[in-house]
Amino acid sequence: MSRAYNFCAGPATLPEQVLLQARDEMLDWRGTGMSVMEMSHRSDEFVEIAETAEQDVRDLAGISDDYAVLFMQGGASSQFATVPLNLLGNSASADYVNTGIWSEKAIAEARRYGDVNVVASSAGCGFTTVPDQTGWKTRADAAYLHYTPNETIGGLEFDFVPDSGKVPLVADMSSSMLSCPVDVSKFGLIYAGAQKNIGPSGLVVVIVRKDLLGKAHVKIPTMMNYQVMADNASMFNTPATYSWYLTGLVFKWLKDQGGVSAIGELNARKAKKLYHFIDTNPLYSNPIDPRFRSRMNVPFILADEALNSAFLKGADERQLLNLKGHRSVGGMRASIYNAMPEAGVDALIFYMAEFAKERG
Numbered sequence: 001m002s003r004a005y006n007f008c009a010g011p012a013t014l015p016e017q018v019l020l021q022a023r024d025e026m027l028d029w030r031g032t033g034m035s036v037m038e039m040s041h042r043s044d045e046f047v048e049i050a051e052t053a054e055q056d057v058r059d060l061a062g063i064s065d066d067y068a069v070l071f072m073q074g075g076a077s078s079q080f081a082t083v084p085l086n087l088l089g090n091s092a093s094a095d096y097v098n099t100g101i102w103s104e105k106a107i108a109e110a111r112r113y114g115d116v117n118v119v120a121s122s123a124g125c126g127f128t129t130v131p132d133q134t135g136w137k138t139r140a141d142a143a144y145l146h147y148t149p150n151e152t153i154g155g156l157e158f159d160f161v162p163d164s165g166k167v168p169l170v171a172d173m174s175s176s177m178l179s180c181p182v183d184v185s186k187f188g189l190i191y192a193g194a195q196k197n198i199g200p201s202g203l204v205v206v207i208v209r210k211d212l213l214g215k216a217h218v219k220i221p222t223m224m225n226y227q228v229m230a231d232n233a234s235m236f237n238t239p240a241t242y243s244w245y246l247t248g249l250v251f252k253w254l255k256d257q258g259g260v261s262a263i264g265e266l267n268a269r270k271a272k273k274l275y276h277f278i279d280t281n282p283l284y285s286n287p288i289d290p291r292f293r294s295r296m297n298v299p300f301i302l303a304d305e306a307l308n309s310a311f312l313k314g315a316d317e318r319q320l321l322n323l324k325g326h327r328s329v330g331g332m333r334a335s336i337y338n339a340m341p342e343a344g345v346d347a348l349i350f351y352m353a354e355f356a357k358e359r360g
């Protein structure tokens with residue numbers, strides 16, 4: 001059985017080279033006679049793996065020494081609480097932009113810890129666009145401004161970095177991390193669950209400006225305290241070692257691809273092709289404002305919903321997997337992260353055209 005093209009939103013496809021290397025190193029990592037999974041996280045070997053991964057992501061994203069890079073657990077969802085518990089400080093209020101389901105989840109969780117001000121929302125139009133920043137009701141005394149650069153479920157992506165003035169900007173980059181160049185210096189904090197663009201689940205990478213450390217709520221669980229994590233090189237307890245290792249392999253792979261600018265160009269080309277096909281074939285459509293269409297997650301619907309199951313069955317037969325849309329949205333969704341080769345997008349378009357010809 002050959003490898004399928006897996007369009008799952010997450011856990012998502014990983015680069016084949018990474019999996020092959022992990023296979024080769026599975027039983028015996030570089031002559032140690034052990035799998036990485038079996039190593040002490042305090043061993044020289046694992047510390048080297050961990051430090052190399054950190055250095056590689058620093059190189060890839062251009063992260064300066066002003067920032068700590070943390071490899072935490074609990075996925076991006078745990079950060080919905082971890083961020084306010086660390087950053088609210090005494091101001092007890094934070095600004096949030098609502099552009100979809102992941103924004104809403106972040107907002108709901110933050111409301112448990114402080115006063116959340118939703119400065120702008122595109123809920124009224126079904127999250128098909130990003131509200132223009134000129135109308136945002138931001139507060140100069142907010143502890144931070146949170147937004148979701150790419151809404152994985154809705155397929156909506158910011159094409160700009162919001163200007164938050166002196167207020168630290170916080171971004172949930174779970175589904176867009178390292179998919180194109182980003183100026184990290186504009187952010188106070190970036191977090192990303194690994195299982196979309198950078199590795200397997202179980203890990204969340206947090207990039208936090210060091211001056212934001214040390215303001216945590218007194219009753220914050222120790223495991224959530226960024227300062228504690230930074231002081232202990234993310235090894236206050238046993239980290240998700242194997243996920244960390246695999247994520248490090250993905251970073252190396254990304255460097256081999258030419259880094260984020262090269263992969264960014266490829267991602268733009270893949271998305272452009274797929275949207276162009278959707279826009280020009282009458283069977284398919286995408287509801288998102290073209291300016292803000294996600295390069296990573298491409299939702300589309302069939303003009304006749306009765307064809308959905310036949311479409312998915314035919315796709316499965318061609319090893320084009322996990323195209324079913326999120327249960328809250330319906331229709332289809334093709335997630336085309338960094339590790340989805342252009343040939344996968346070509347195969348999908350080929351199948352969509354064939355299906356439209358036969359059934360459309």
Ligand SMILES: *Cc1c(COP(=O)(O)O)cnc(C)c1O
Nearest residue numbers: 075076077102152172174175193
């Ligand atoms: C997947 C996702 C999450 C949730 O990630 P978990 O690791 O499952 O908690 C949060 N935000 C965004 C934007 C996502 O795509």
